[in-house]
Amino acid sequence: MPELPEVERAARLVRDVALHKRIVRVETTEDDIVYNGISHVEFAKELQDRVVTGVGRYGKVFYIELDGSGRMPVLHFGMTGMLQVRGEKAIYYRETPRKASTDWPPRFMKFILHVRNDESGATTELAFLDARRLGRIRLCSSPLTEPPISTLGFDPIISMPDLEVFTKSVRKRTCPIKALLLDQSFSAGVGNWVADEILYHARIHPEARCHTLTDDQIAPLYRQTLEVCRIAVEVNADDSKFPEDWLFKYRWGKGKGKKYTMRLADGSPATIKWITVGGRTSAYVAELQKLTQIVESEVLGSDGSESELTPITGSEDENKPVRKRKHRVEPTDSPTLSPVKRRSTRSNRVSVTLYEGTKDQGSN
Template structure:
């Protein structure tokens, strides 16, 4: 999934190609999933014949600022979203595949902006593509103050809090630190590889509980949350220019025969391991990122209790992130209270009546009409 550095690179593409140009017309493809809260025709009609005056970003969301009245596009790439300028290759996440081409219109495009500079006559076309349809295209009057951007946490590049503000935000949580970093309401723009890189450089195990971090660990976490994003953005998300000592350069060999070349500070080969934290595969170096023994024991007890404890799930789905609240959800508490109350209020007669088989099951001749 494109993360903060890749989305920042995309805003640069829009800035270079679109700012100062008028949207002469918009080609769209019907997609009720990607176009969120609007139809593709509404999107095209509302932004046509308006000039792009700027581009902004917060976390993994970016938006186009347009002149005149009306709403403005707010975009999210999801897992496979990307931009492509006519005549150029698309801006792929991680690496450009050999099959990439400049065919036009590109496959899986959701909209194409036809742009013109009224002063010079220069024209350009910019396409938004999304093969897996997990991206989102929205319209908002005030992108920075409306959802989804208004619901996001701090941006490590644009609004990194001071250490004294950052520390209590972390310590009040009891979830694994990797899960917290992935939560966009905490740190907007931090995704899987960025979170792993932050924790590797800070020498923190991804499963360590937030409220067990030491002052030294919190200081390192604060520094590298900002620093990893800053370095990646400074090279325009070009991973070939990332530092050689970064975990990113060596983490992609899971399940493959070739061996990585990451070294420990001592010069010995590092051991990269993978675990699932916060619903995502997490890479870490076992020699440098050690889980506190206390946390390991606590996790074993919790896993054992889960095997014997039955919890009713309320709602359609569960989040793939560890719960951030230290307390049990009220809905689950209420379910348990109702069950406990029902058990204590049962009489021996009612239990006997409830256990007696019904006639429709015992009598083969019984029928339902």
């Protein structure tokens, strides 16, 4: 999912392409899921013949300011949303796939803005795409004071609180720190990889409980929340320009037999492990991020089996349910019940189901 740095990159693209230009045409496709509280026709009419006066971002949401008294577009990418300029490939979350196309109009297009420079007469086309339909397109009169932005917590780039306020906000929670960082009502814009990066540099285990963190832990947590976001934004979310000591360079590809070359300061290999926290798979370095209190979870085993940590609410659009193993418990002292073993074809787990009246198998 695009996080704060990737959404800031998108806002910059809109500024480069559309700022001070007039929207002379709006193409839309019907989608009553992505268009939130409005129709695609209503969206097009509201933007027609208005000039782009600014582009803003808060958390993972970005918005386009327009002249006149009408409402303005407020956009959220969800999992697979992206922008594409005609004649160029779309801006993907991580890396552009080889099969990426410049065909126009692009697949999964929700709208295309035709913006014209009134002085030169040149027109540029900018499309909003969303394959999985988890993004949202809204219209707001005052983007910063209306939902969804008004419901968000601090933005690490725009509105980071001071250390004292930050410390109090952390310590009044009892959930794992990773789950708190993912909660958009706490830190807007921080997603899965950004949270892992923050915790790695702060040397805090993702399952450490918020109320147990010391001043010596919260101070680097505060600093790294600022620094990770700042550095990623400065390089326009281009991960090839991220520092070589970032966990981002090594955290991808779990379960694919990938060999990791991350090294500790003394040159020895780093051990990257994965657990599920707040409903999300979390990467951490075992030698540097140690858990000091007991928590109810399991580190992913060498066979790649999933942790059974109970999911804790994070952001509304990021949490994924964690499957739990169900065990049927039946009384074993009943003389009328006999166990029959069955093997699941999905997981190769052996389960025992007790059937009534199966003592004499030949009578069935």
